[in-house]
Amino acid sequence: VGCDRSKNLVDICGEKHFQAFVCDALSVPIRSGSCDACISIAVIHHFSTAERRLATIRELARLLRPGGTALIYVWAMEQEYKNQKSKYLKEKNGHKNKDKEMNTGTAQRPLSDQGPDNSSQDSAWSDQLLNDLRDESCGAKPVADFRLPVHTNRTSFHSQDLLVPWHLKSGAKKKEESVDTVLVPGGSKESQELSPVFHRYYHVFCEGELEAVCRSLDCVRIQKSYYDQGNWCVILEKL
Numbered sequence: 001v002g003c004d005r006s007k008n009l010v011d012i013c014g015e016k017h018f019q020a021f022v023c024d025a026l027s028v029p030i031r032s033g034s035c036d037a038c039i040s041i042a043v044i045h046h047f048s049t050a051e052r053r054l055a056t057i058r059e060l061a062r063l064l065r066p067g068g069t070a071l072i073y074v075w076a077m078e079q080e081y082k083n084q085k086s087k088y089l090k091e092k093n094g095h096k097n098k099d100k101e102m103n104t105g106t107a108q109r110p111l112s113d114q115g116p117d118n119s120s121q122d123s124a125w126s127d128q129l130l131n132d133l134r135d136e137s138c139g140a141k142p143v144a145d146f147r148l149p150v151h152t153n154r155t156s157f158h159s160q161d162l163l164v165p166w167h168l169k170s171g172a173k174k175k176e177e178s179v180d181t182v183l184v185p186g187g188s189k190e191s192q193e194l195s196p197v198f199h200r201y202y203h204v205f206c207e208g209e210l211e212a213v214c215r216s217l218d219c220v221r222i223q224k225s226y227y228d229q230g231n232w233c234v235i236l237e238k239l
Contacts, residue, residue, distance in 0.1 A: 025056050028063060035063045038070040045074040045203050054213055061220045064238035073231045077157050077204045086230030092154035163199035205232045
């Protein structure tokens with residue numbers, strides 16, 4: 001059984017004869033202790049406060065029966081780990097089969113537009129400013145400004161809290177007046193047209209951060225934690 005905040009995505013699941021319903025990850029309408037296993041892939045990093053991220057994991061734990069397990073994936077601050085670049089960074093130069101990848105996206109590919117966004121007017125934060133966003137924990141600190149930095153796609157992260165551009169494919173959705181537009185780089189006439197851009201909030205996790213949040217809950221224990229292609233992952237067991 002699946003659940004999502006997006007009614008459109010849930011409708012697609014229904015068309016494919018999967019069981020799914022619309023709900024909020026902070027309040028899942030399923031009886032406590034009724035699930036053998038739960039998965040949360042690329043969800044928790046969209047919550048903007050530590051309290052809400054913890055509450056989401058607590059809600060996952062509530063659903064599990066004693067001995068049940070949960071798998072959690074969140075986007076990692078460290079897109080280069082043990083001298084290996086993640087697929088997210090490696091694919092900076094674009095893709096030959098973009099549509100296929102959009103339809104089979106994984107946790108480390110959260111963008112509708114899989115190509116680089118180096119020319120985006122929304123990525124106006126200077127390199128100097130981004131380089132200033134450092135601390136001792138994992139190379140970033142909260143931005144001392146009311147604005148969040150806009151991430152340049154397919155590059156390393158310089159802040160834990162940021163906005164990631166989401167480009168709609170041409171004709172995929174009627175453009176709304178409030179949507180920003182950018183000039184998409186490329187040689188074709190179609191690619192030069194203005195495309196609507198949405199900005200999704202992300203809190204990218206530093207090494208050890210996800211484990212620390214999970215350990216603050218007495219009702220679960222960490223079976224395993226690992227790094228997987230630009231994501232921090234844990235497997236939890238309900239006590």
